[in-house]
Amino acid sequence: MSSTLVPAHLPQDSLPENNLAQNKQPQNNLAKRAVEVHKFGGSSLASIECINRVIDIIQRNCQLDDIVVVSASGDTTDDLIEIFQLATENSDQLHQAIDALKQKQQALAKGLLSDSSVEPLTTAIEQDFALLAKWLQLDIRAHEAELLAFGEVWSAKLLAAVLAERVCPSYAIDAREFLVVDNDVNCQVDYKLSRDNLQQQLNSQQLTVITGYIARDNQGFPCTLGRNGSDYSATIVAAFTDAQNVTLWTDVDGIYSADPRVVPLSRKLHRVPRTVAKELGRLGNPVLHAKTLQPLERVGSHLHVASSFDPLTPGTEVGDFGHIAQRELSVTYLNDLLLVQSPSLIGQQGQSAFEQFNAITGDISAGELVIQLSQQKAVSEWLASYGTEIKFTPVSLMAVVGHQASKRANVKARFKRALKQQKTIAIYNSLHLDSIVAVLPQACSAELLNSVHQAVTKDAKHIGLVVAGLGNIGEQFLAGLPTQLERVKALENVHLVGLLSSRKSLYQLDGIEPEQAFTCFEQSAQPYQIDQVVEQLANHPYDELIVVDITPSEAFSKLYPQLFSHGIHVIGANKWAASAPLADYQEMLDLAQQHQALWLGNTTVGAGLPINYAIDDLQQSGDRIVEISGIFSGTLSWLFEHYDGKQDFASLLKEALAQGITEPDPREDLSGRDVQRKLLILARLAGFSLSLDDISCENLVPESLRSISLAEFLERAKELNEPFSQRLHAAQQQSQCIRYVARFGATAGQCRAEVSLEALPLSDAFASLTPCDNIFKIVSEWYQENPLIIRGPGAGREVTAGGLHSDLANACKQLSSKQHQVKLKGIN
Known part of the structure; x- marks a missing residue:
């Protein structure tokens, strides 16, 4: 079992047993190594304040033997690309750009480390810039990959040094020492060789910080995994170490139903099925990227996406989920694409081209493929030998993505209606059935994306329902729930997910069939402590959560302030909260208003009377x-x-x-x-x-x-x-x-x-x-x-249950128009 992190400066006799032991020799049993992999993007490491926040996240979420993967801090990679371009152009601004970058990196180190710890790091930075000066005297173009790797190396060394000084034994690994890919185009990993290499690098009972984005090819030359390749690095490392979980700490608090920079009314997707996430990454989701999920298929690791700027807000999970998560829909888009049309792309040849060029979509029965603009030359050369006519048309695409989306007739019909006023070249079903793709002759505009998103996802907000109190009124309320879910449109996306009696509780995040509620409760409910209730409910994966309190319990009513603080809504037949001491009552009202939580209690007085x-x-x-x-x-x-x-x-x-x-x-x-x-x-x-x-x-x-x-x-x-x-x-x-x-x-x-x-x-x-x-x-x-x-x-149980159903319908109608603020710090 790995040990929890505690500050490194504590005396050894004050530490928990086996915690922060001296460095041990590398172990061969990797199955006992990394429990979790945490990846931090460039925006999460952009400043002293950001890195201090990351240190706090690591202290609260990591154990020794976990692995942290890092991107270059802030805009460092952009700065390095600019330096490379200025060098190739012999620009007068080159040395100014180099000096600015050096000062920025040294300022980060000096602002985070003590004098005794900072010197080795600033010396290493000086050595890297001296190496850059040598490359500039020769041919910088031969060292492009090495130049671009500086950002990740500096970031890993800095974070490892800060952790070692403040938190626990930590060290940095340059991924080029173990990660081998075929080339910097396909980036296909040599898993056996890379895994064996990493095994020799890892130290026990320490926190490992690994560079993202960089690797070496099978010829031994440095290369990169492409922009946003650090996510891919993190999942590769998870596959090497059989990690149970991977968390991508980024600048947005999850995966949304559309790009939140473009669609302000997009909704967070709290749980995304694995195949859907893969399709989202392939079709332009700004958080997920095409290769990120591939390594996880080997080990089945759970993927989390969370915000380092708001670490207490639950993010998005990617994994294997049931029907509620499978009902979610997203809208994505990609511009700057080409539609390739040729008779040579029909049938088996088209299938070969589809696979070789990793086409985005198409129809090989019609000889059509959609590719990236940058692939035009390669596709032309590939088709030239067939001597048939080739047509390239600039296009964009818009896609609806969701579990088995192409089989859901209502989704496809809604998508087509939303595009009715748009000129559309074709609408394709995904080969994986999880998307429907429209190819457009013009670039996808923000207005169009917002319009289609509204039309396609308008009924998609999911509301979790927890019923506390399973006596006569609770029984009557649950008995009437199936009819209400069918009859009242505002309730069509309400899911019963929790049941609580005075001693036992049952949570099933994929839903409890109301007709089977008491049977499920008798079979699966577990004892609980009342102080555990809020913690369990606060981590719900729904757009909204409503607790129906039918208990007479004063102790349960005292949970209301915490529920409201988490934005959880309460429908209460319980009189204790509404008649609490005036100061407590006013605090509850203030918290509910502050966190946009509804508090309805029509049944506290008069049962169902209005x-x-x-x-x-x-x-x-x-x-x-x-x-x-x-x-x-x-x-x-x-x-x-x-x-x-x-x-x-x-x-x-x-x-x-x-x-x-x-x-x-x-x-x-x-x-x-x-x-x-x-x-x-x-x-x-x-x-x-x-x-x-x-x-x-x-x-x-x-x-x-x-x-x-x-x-x-x-x-x-x-x-x-x-x-x-x-x-x-x-x-x-x-x-x-x-x-x-x-x-x-x-x-x-x-x-x-x-x-x-x-x-x-x-x-x-x-x-x-x-x-x-x-x-x-x-x-x-x-x-x-x-x-x-x-x-x-x-x-009376009937009229009181009816009053609760009235409150539930009223709450859901109010929530249908409620908009959450997207916590967005600027997606890279």
């Missing part, structure tokens, strides 16, 4: 609420609608308990606390900053019966009879009835709020309800003489 919607709508419309009152408890509504003195109150209470109308302990209903919390929730929703202590609450349980056991309470329940009989008799003497009423009012800036047992005239709106009904009366500036009344069942 009281929350009504108050929110009045508020949003500019009305001002001055009074809220009503009967908010279905249990107390049932009790006092039935209590007429013919049956004693204790017997009626036990009857309600037997029917499941009350809580298991009826004192919870009789205490009035539930009504008190509901009134607080509504008052806050109406814009008033109240605390629970601001609402007086009449507890209907005598002091003598509050602290005893439930069994003793039920035995002594007859002690309730006399007090309630007196209250009822006094009301009846005045032709009134008794009802448990909640009242809130605001006058001249003063608020009053109470819940209590009241005597009401029989003509009062609260006096005659269907048992278990709730009633809400709202007085506002718009509803004064004739208040707004909302009445209906305020309890």
Whole structure:
């Protein structure tokens, strides 16, 4: 087992066992070596600040024996290319460019290392520039590959030195010492020789920093793997070491459904199937490149793409995923291409040409291939021997990429409709079935790409759903979910992915069939600790995640601030959060707003009745609420609608308990606390900053019966009879009835709020309800003489589950128009 990294300057006796041991001789068992490979691109290493950020990422994510692959820092490769061009042109600006680059590299070293550590590195840089001076006196063109390798070598040496000084034993390897490819055009790797070479280079219990982009050919000459070749280097090294994971740390936080520089509304693809990623790289995705994924096919390593500028944001995974990830779609494009048309490209000859020139797309039955512009001469020479007519046409391509895209008739039809107003030469299916490619006679414009992306991916936003609480209401909610998913268009991309009871949880990121939810839960759920919930949910691979909280748990409600901090949305029937202490409640509101997280809780009051919607709508419309009152408890509504003195109150209470109308302990209903919390929730929703202590609450349980056991309470329940009989008799003497009423009012800036047992005239709106009904009366500036009344069942599993489904549909409609900001630092 590899050891976790800790600062190198700690005394040895303070380190974990086997950590930061002295350098050992190279091991032969590479299967026990690199656990992970981490690659950092040039933008991630562009400055002192960037490199310090990389050091922090390595400390948090790497172990000893892991491997780090690096690109040249910042624009170093561009600077070296410019120097090469200036040298070949004998430009007067050459020495100025060389001095600027030398100063930049030395400044990085001096800004990151102590005086004792920096000297070897600055000396090595001086030696490299002295070597460059010698090449300039001869023929620089003979040393182009060596010149371009300087950037990666400097980057690897610098990072290894900083890590060795601050973190752990580290060393740099020049990839030219082990990596052998056929040539700098095909870049096909000699895996056995290169793997054996690397085996001799690796040291145990140290962090290895390897140069990306550079190699040597099978003649022993230095060469490069092409622009962006460092990603390819990283996956090659992963294949050599059987690494489990490869992380490409770049300047954008994942792979998107289109180039985010061109399409601002592109969506991050959290999980991309391996074959789809390969096709994306082939067809122009700016993050993935064609060769990057090839080595991983040998070992099946997992590929991650993440941002070094935002390392805590989950990136994109490339691997083997189920149907949800397979439904994702992307739109890519490539300009500066050629359509080659020739009879010699029909049939077997066309297949040979397709493979030899790695054609992008085409139709060999029609003798057509699409190639890179730079390949025109080579293709012409290859076809010349056949003596047939050849036609080259400048073209661009646009492609829809997704799992089995060419077999998905609706995708192809949508793509064709999106291109209806465009002149199109041809539309080809990919040979790998994962793309549909349109060849266009003109360059692909930003406007066209945005238009096609919108048309093709408009229904692609995926929403994960987690249900917490699997009691009666949870069971009813899940029972109705399949019908809702079919019936409500806003829910068509909602996927049930998590179930939580009070003791066990089940997460299946590829989806749980709602019809099989309880069966799956019984078979596969695992015990969990409540402090693990947010960590698990925060790493979800969906565009949005909604948690439906149907628990009565105060502990679960205390997770809301963390959920909101991760942008996770909450639909809550749980009253604890909405009636929390005022400071905590305000913090939750602020966090939800800050992180664009929705918090819907229509079922916290009135089950499925739209009281929350009504108050929110009045508020949003500019009305001002001055009074809220009503009967908010279905249990107390049932009790006092039935209590007429013919049956004693204790017997009626036990009857309600037997029917499941009350809580298991009826004192919870009789205490009035539930009504008190509901009134607080509504008052806050109406814009008033109240605390629970601001609402007086009449507890209907005598002091003598509050602290005893439930069994003793039920035995002594007859002690309730006399007090309630007196209250009822006094009301009846005045032709009134008794009802448990909640009242809130605001006058001249003063608020009053109470819940209590009241005597009401029989003509009062609260006096005659269907048992278990709730009633809400709202007085506002718009509803004064004739208040707004909302009445209906305020309890019951069916109506509460219905209210949750209403909130879910409302949330998904809001999220359909929500746009995420692309965290883009400038893709190379």
